[in-house]
Amino acid sequence: MTEPILRVDSLAKSFGGVRAVRDLSFTVSAGEILGLIGPNGSGKSTTVNVLSGVFPPTAGSILLGGEAIEGLPEAQRVGRGLSRTFQTARVFPEFTVRQHVAMGCHAIRQVNPFASILPFGAWRGEQAGIDGQVDEILRLCALHPVADRPVASLSSGQQRFLMIATALAARPKILLVDEPAAGLVEHERQDLAELIRGIRQRGIAVVIIEHHMALIMALCDRIVVLNFGAKIAEGSPAEIRANRAVIDAYLGEAA
Amino acid sequence: MSKHKFTRACAALALTLVAGSSLAAEKKLTVGVADALTGGGAVYGLPQANAVKMAAEEINAAGGIKVGADTYKIDVIAYDDKANPTEATNAVRKLIDRDGVKYILGFCCSGSTSAVASFIGNEKAVMLVGNAAERSITTKKIPNLVRTRPPADYTGQAAGTFIARKGQKRIAVLGALDVGFYAQYVDSVEREIKKAGGEIIAREVFSLKDRDMTPQLTKIRGLNPDAILVVGYVEPAAFVYRQAVELGMNIPRYGFTSGSEEQFLRVTTSEQMEGVWDLRPTELTLLSASKNGIAYHANYTKKYNASPSPSSPYAYDQLYALKAAIEAAGTVDNTDAVAKALRNLAVPPQVVMQYQPVDGKMFDVNGQAYTSNGAFQWQKGKWVFVEDLPSDSKAYSQFLSTLN
């Protein structure tokens, strides 16, 4: 773990007078899983939205692989290697699973999509390469049995895996997953943990927001805890579990 | 030639003659009407279509059109063009292509009329335009098109002279200046006023659907004009008169709206209208109308249970002009000959409007007819004919010939 993939420095975001995120700094390295936890409304999702470019930050900098990206639009950040998923399932219901994942490849395709309008030429050749890549991702995410089914027919758990698969198709250096386990049951959660470890093995950094503490504690290398938009703790799962401030603000005595 | 053959030929000839004469008694001439029968333009179009139908019935009752030995009874087909150019083209194409009609009347509104005028020159048909006032319709010298209503600027010239004579120098205009012929009317007025040393100090616009003219009037009030000139359709124009009074403007008001008393009184009170001038063609207004006009008004009212619109006789006169032209040309099939005959026609005795012939002809070389213009004033709830406006149809006809 040398130079971090993502370096967030003094990040702040306000809506009107409400300071949703304040003075937040942390780093993520290649192959690391970072947990981002905190009570509802503590600014976790806002952080993800600011990192991915849905909102511009009010202040602070975001360095991806050493390059400042805080001024870039959402789409270009994906091209630079930062992908994300959403809290609630967001999918293209009319596509097949395979088409859906292939959509994720657009950010890194070398051939201009407009060239594909011509009835001949480049994109057929490229399509074959994409097919191979999509197959690989589908296998990784255990979606290959349903590859040709319409997305609308998938269960909500499968749709969550599909979101991750589609984000992976853009070959990210870092993947932000927003509450991936919400609504999953135990065995699905285990599959999810397995998948996220598999993603880490490919050298991709993962930032995960989650309320399911067992999952977070088992999965994360490091955890950042937010409360009222500010970082109150950072450290290994064991450190966090023992942190007084975190117990008071978030975990409670039971955990 | 054998005797046998000869008898057969004689029999055939006799049969032809008999058949021919019997056909002659039943011949039918279909004329088409393309006009706005629904929508906003129907205020003008529907009475025109009614007027053509009424004229057809009268002519049929009086024995029809006589062409050589044949007598034609007139049949009228009317299609709605909604005052829309595409629909008007479709309607006329249908009349010509499908119904085989050669004579097309009506045409209240400028846009749809111009659309048809742009292709009628290539057709074996004759087009008679009614109320549409856009000047360019008769500047193109289309040989098979004539128009009964004079262009607006012919009237505008007369109106300008009249206003100049009244001595006001600074005139503010408020009108439907986005409509070509209204703008042309104002241009003519301006030319005459300038000759007398006056000027037009404002040209404010309202559109057909505007009813609140106070913003424009407030601006005009701030300019302190000597008089105001209102040109446009009566529906919005009536509001200008009312709101000008409400804004406390007590200056002479001139107009070119051709609205009836009833139309104005829906919007204004009679007091609000008192003294307003309307400078316009001498159309169907009872006080100024001829004997024909009074009869037309009575017959129309009886037949359709509503007063005819002031401009509807433009269409009524079309059919009488057409009848006279066909009879003069001696053919219903040769439209070129009929078109030529229209251009050589003296004003037929049955027409309602008071035409001012040019060189003794109803239509000039451009196919344009001219009525006289009059100054009308609102006095105690009524439009009163005050005087004829000085109108020179011959001079205007020459001017029109210079345009294209």
Add this chain to the structure above:
Amino acid sequence: MNRILVLLPWLLALALLAVLPQVLSVKYYLHLSILALIWVIVAQGQNLIQGFTGYVSIVQAGFMGIGAYGSTLMGLNFQWPLWATMVMAPLITALFALATGYPSLRVKGHYFAIVTLAFNLIIVIVLVNYSELTKGEAGISNIPKPWGGNREAFYYLALALAVSLTGLAALIARSRVGEILLAIRQNEDLVAALGIAAWKYKLFAFVISAMYAGLGGALYAHFQGFINPEIFGVAQSLDAILAVILGGSGTIAGPAIGAFLVVFLPEILRFADSFRLILYGLILVLATIFMPIGIVGIAKAAFARLTRREAGHGG
């Protein structure tokens, strides 16, 4: 085999359209057919933005107007040959679409619809009032017609353009761009999150759709020989939407069928006289309620049921 089955209706329709002028005895219907072919082009454009991208644009007739006036005025003022101005018309329209698309496409849903409607109103107001250039409400007549106004020749020109532009629409729909447009229709936020600059594709769809309209407008001008602002009002933009909905939104055949309906329906309803407007509206309401997927959608569903039943017999 399947491919042929899919192509068959297209080939049949094409053959029918190709011989149509020869079999029509009443040339009035040829006139309407030419208008319908022009509307096929306009509706295919509308479908790109409305059917595929999911943005209801109400400015299609306004863009027709820009194409029509663009072609006419270039011919009038620069004396360019008719063919050159007709090629330029969609390009000029594209410029306008770029300028209006940028602000319009920043908003979605009903906002977008109303903003484009406002643009259509603005186009008409400017065409009416900028009379030094456009001759205002009186319109421009005697616009040159190709082949001296030979309608049969014009029919084949319109047919060739309608067919090739329908083909182009099909190519776009099958391309990756088309796929992205469909994705935008389903979930635009996700598209952006996947690293696709959605605005580029929306603008592309909007501009191409406007170019279709621009060409359609130029064809209209040189077919009718007369244009005025009224022809390009909001009512006609609504006709374009109607054509797409009635025929089948998001399909290739739908707008083509819808275009013929839009042109011929008023003709068929002529018997209704002054009740026509009421009847026209009623048909629109009933069609949307009872066949929301359009004629093509219904036909496809019926076809699918038929083949399924046959397959069932076979098994």
Add this chain to the structure above:
Amino acid sequence: MLAVRDLRVSYGGIEVVHGVSLDVAAGECVALIGANGAGKSSTLKAICGLVPASGGAITFEGRDITRASGHAIVRAGITMCPEGRQVFPQMSVIQNLRMGAYTRNDSEQEADLSRMMDMFPILRERQSQAAGKLSGGEQEMLAIARALMARPRICLFDEPSLGLAPKIVASVFETLARIKAMGMTILLVEQNSMMALNLADRAYLFEAGQIVMEGAAGALKNHPDVMRAYLGH
């Protein structure tokens, strides 16, 4: 009190609940547990009329309410505290609570209102704030209080802990226990099987749209299959 017999629910032709039967007696707390998509929430939604039942029967206090519309079911005495809280975000806390009493015409609404605010002091503190501005935990409290404002005879809870911080989850279950102690009849759907089984008297285990196990909560909690699949042991 509440009896569901052979209930079937379909969405767009796809059946997701295949003949479920369950009972809730007065004063009882019953939990529905099982995997996501197993049909628990759909069953709940069918009971309170948010989705139509495609088959089977639901009776409440002897009355058939299978085909009744949502508002009639509320009037009959069934209230649901929905998944994801579903407060009215632009309305104030107090307006939200008043909406809870929408079906009531009695004169004790204001008294109930202040009782609720005694029970949940945070709501009194925030009474004139827009509900959307509350934190997730506070919104959950509001949703529960709002449901109680209807004075229901049975209260349905759909995933009350979903998406909440662990500390808040604990306090939500404390609240549910208090409501249970007040004698309220409860039907609870919950992902967090352990906490649900700790609270409930009886439970039904759902799998793929069917009930595969039922019994006393304690018994289910110690069942080896349940432990392995749902309790993460």
Add this chain to the structure above:
Amino acid sequence: MLIEILQQTINGLAIGGVYVLIALGLTTVFGILGIAHFAHGSISMFGGYLTYFLATSQGLPVLAAIPVALAAGILLGVLVEVLAYRPVRNANHINAFIVALGLTMMVEGINLQLFGHEQVVIPTGLSRVFRFGGITVPELRLYVIVAAIVLVVAMMIFVERTKTGQAIRAVAENRDAAILMGVNVRTIPLIVFGMSTALGVAAGIMVGALFAIAPGIGEGLVVKGFAVLILGGLGSFPGAILGGTVLGITESIAAGFISSAYKDVIAFVVMILVLLIRPQGLLGRAP
């Protein structure tokens, strides 16, 4: 100059009031049912026509004709909801929009058929003019402005203070949760359409008394109504009130000081500019 600005502001207030009422009707329907109710303008005009008809042909006093027209308008609005919008409730929002366009044609056609194509003006007999220094205010305009304010306040009270009003808000904010509160979500749309149409008919009567009712006027009004909604923010009551007033005055000032020919263009450009700077409208909520 100052007098002119003041006069123009007062000029704009009357039409602004009409815009507010039209926009409030549109915004309630939009906020609660997500329908862009394009036929609203034509239905409003129907109410205006009816008032005219009752007051002239039937000889009713105008003040007696108004409630009858309101009742008839409400009935029509409710019928439209049940027969036309309800069947497309669950379909794509484009479909509801197309239905709205079809309805507009139908109602326009019905208006033409029943009341003809001549413009009508509801006779009120109010022709006095008040003068304050250089500023003139016709009494009819004054009453229209006052009536518009009264109606707006009445509606705010209804929505904020009554149980039904709160239920309407609840349905707008969260339909499912409203069902769970025991709100009958089948009757709420009827109430909403009734209320919205009542406001529309009131606007139609004002237009008919102050100006005129004629074919096409309703469509023009509904387009302006939507412009107001966009200006103020879709679904926002205060937004509709502010937006309508702003649009009315903007038009008046634009016509008086910039160009009467392009006053509508200026109004739409203002709308588009606001949208560019604040896409959610002046008082709309941030997304």
